[in-house]
Amino acid sequence: MDRLQIDAEHVIARYLAGQLSAAEENGFEEYAAGHPEIFREVESTLRMKEGLAVLRDRGELQALLRVRDWRPSFAAAAAAVLVVLALGVWTWRHAVAPITPVMAGLPGFVGRDSGSLPVAATYILVRSRGESPAAEIRTPAQRAAIQIRILPSVFVMGGRYRATLQRIDADGGKTLVRDIGGLEAAADRFVTLYLDSAQLTTGRYEIALAESDSPASSESDRFTIRAQ
Amino acid sequence: MQLTGLGMEEAPRGEVLTQEILRDMAGLQLQLARVTRDRELAADILQDAVVTALQKLRAGEISDRAQLDGYVYRVALNHFRNHLRKDKSHISDRDAPADLADTAARELPESLGQAQWARVAKQLLNEIRPVRDRDLLVRFYLNEESKEQLCESFGLSELHFNRVIFRARGRFKELLKRRGLARSDFWSIAFILLVP
Numbered sequence: 001m002d003r004l005q006i007d008a009e010h011v012i013a014r015y016l017a018g019q020l021s022a023a024e025e026n027g028f029e030e031y032a033a034g035h036p037e038i039f040r041e042v043e044s045t046l047r048m049k050e051g052l053a054v055l056r057d058r059g060e061l062q063a064l065l066r067v068r069d070w071r072p073s074f075a076a077a078a079a080a081v082l083v084v085l086a087l088g089v090w091t092w093r094h095a096v097a098p099i100t101p102v103m104a105g106l107p108g109f110v111g112r113d114s115g116s117l118p119v120a121a122t123y124i125l126v127r128s129r130g131e132s133p134a135a136e137i138r139t140p141a142q143r144a145a146i147q148i149r150i151l152p153s154v155f156v157m158g159g160r161y162r163a164t165l166q167r168i169d170a171d172g173g174k175t176l177v178r179d180i181g182g183l184e185a186a187a188d189r190f191v192t193l194y195l196d197s198a199q200l201t202t203g204r205y206e207i208a209l210a211e212s213d214s215p216a217s218s219e220s221d222r223f224t225i226r227a228q
Numbered sequence: 229m230q231l232t233g234l235g236m237e238e239a240p241r242g243e244v245l246t247q248e249i250l251r252d253m254a255g256l257q258l259q260l261a262r263v264t265r266d267r268e269l270a271a272d273i274l275q276d277a278v279v280t281a282l283q284k285l286r287a288g289e290i291s292d293r294a295q296l297d298g299y300v301y302r303v304a305l306n307h308f309r310n311h312l313r314k315d316k317s318h319i320s321d322r323d324a325p326a327d328l329a330d331t332a333a334r335e336l337p338e339s340l341g342q343a344q345w346a347r348v349a350k351q352l353l354n355e356i357r358p359v360r361d362r363d364l365l366v367r368f369y370l371n372e373e374s375k376e377q378l379c380e381s382f383g384l385s386e387l388h389f390n391r392v393i394f395r396a397r398g399r400f401k402e403l404l405k406r407r408g409l410a411r412s413d414f415w416s417i418a419f420i421l422l423v424p
Contacts, residue, residue: 007394008390010368010375010390013368013369014375016308016312018313018372019372019374029302032302036299036301039298039301042305043253043256044255044400044401045255046256046258046259047255047341047404048345048352048369049370050259050262050341050342050346051345051346052349052369052370053370054342054343054345055346055353056370060350061370064362065353065362065363065366066359
């Protein structure tokens with residue numbers, strides 16, 4: 001028997017536990033007689049056994065064996081960092097974006113913080129023949145919800161609608177701000193949206209409403225509003 | 229502590245050496261106390277081994293400190309294993325070792341060394357991931373289950389088993405050393421104490 005075998009085959013622990021065959025036992029004892037430094041390893045192993053035995057005696061061992069891994073793996077930690085980073089970026093973008101009116105079809109939902117703001121004003125948008133001027137929307141001094149009620153030109157009982165809000169740039173270009181699906185017309189046929197006044201900065205916007213299932217190319221009800 | 233068999237002029241030096249040897253074999257002594265459930269008996273066994281070794285040294289049968297320590301350790305270890313065998317022959321079920329250990333714990337107050345090693349063992353267990361590997365370590369070293377049994381029970385390969393045990397063993401030694409609890413100068417304490 002040599003040191004390599006003693007280490008590789010855990011001979012010391014097995015020797016102490018009486019698990020070696022007679023031949024292995026003789027081999028180890030012969031080795032130990034010629035290499036007394038091996039008793040350092042034996043002593044170290046005995047100290048570990050004693051340390052574990054003390055933990056058992058104290059009744060601490062079972063708890064140590066039951067403790068679940070709480071430390072995240074590197075991958076989980078990296079994923080968590082990414083999520084936090086993404087949330088941070090999202091929050092920052094939405095916090096500093098100058099034009100971020102939010103629409104939603106659910107009463108009470110008026111902004112990204114889902115706060116229940118008081119409704120400051122209600123505007124009704126109905127499609128009319130010919131060119132319509134932009135509807136003027138006055139943003140209140142205090143943050144509040146602005147209710148927009150739209151009468152769709154095509155009413156389908158139980159049908160779903162999709163609304164988009166786009167900011168109209170100075171050059172006439174449009175920037176999509178929000179796209180909301182799953183809106184439903186009420187019994188009075190109106191589809192209701194809410195805007196958060198705090199997020200509605202001065203400028204022109206276009207609200208378009210169409211049936212959810214209709215192709216993108218199909219005609220929708222379009223309204224221009226001017227926030228001031 | 230009496231050192232029978234030594235000349236009067238050698239006794240003080242022999243006593244110092246005996247203390248050092250016993251200190252370096254504290255793990256063996258405590259494990260011996262555990263299996264005999266008698267700390268006095270364990271101390272006596274080691275004491276006798278030391279005295280015999282010193283006599284052999286005097287007679288020229290042992291030539292250096294390493295051999296001296298090795299001799300003492302071997303003799304004491306034989307006692308330990310004999311008691312362990314006796315102990316195991318009285319055990320008929322798997323729960324019995326815990327009962328015996330509990331009895332021993334009640335009878336023997338915890339020493340400083342035990343408390344320190346327990347702290348190191350606790351740190352070791354806390355460091356081991358996953359929890360299954362902790363269980364493996366405890367069942368191998370404490371419950372003395374065989375490698376084959378454990379590999380089968382945990383569905384592990386021999387390679388995995390070896391890796392876990394090897395790492396744990398190395399880490400335990402490292403922690404002992406870091407806390408200054410490794411065998412101190414086992415082989416290097418001045419042999420000059422006995423050799424004029």
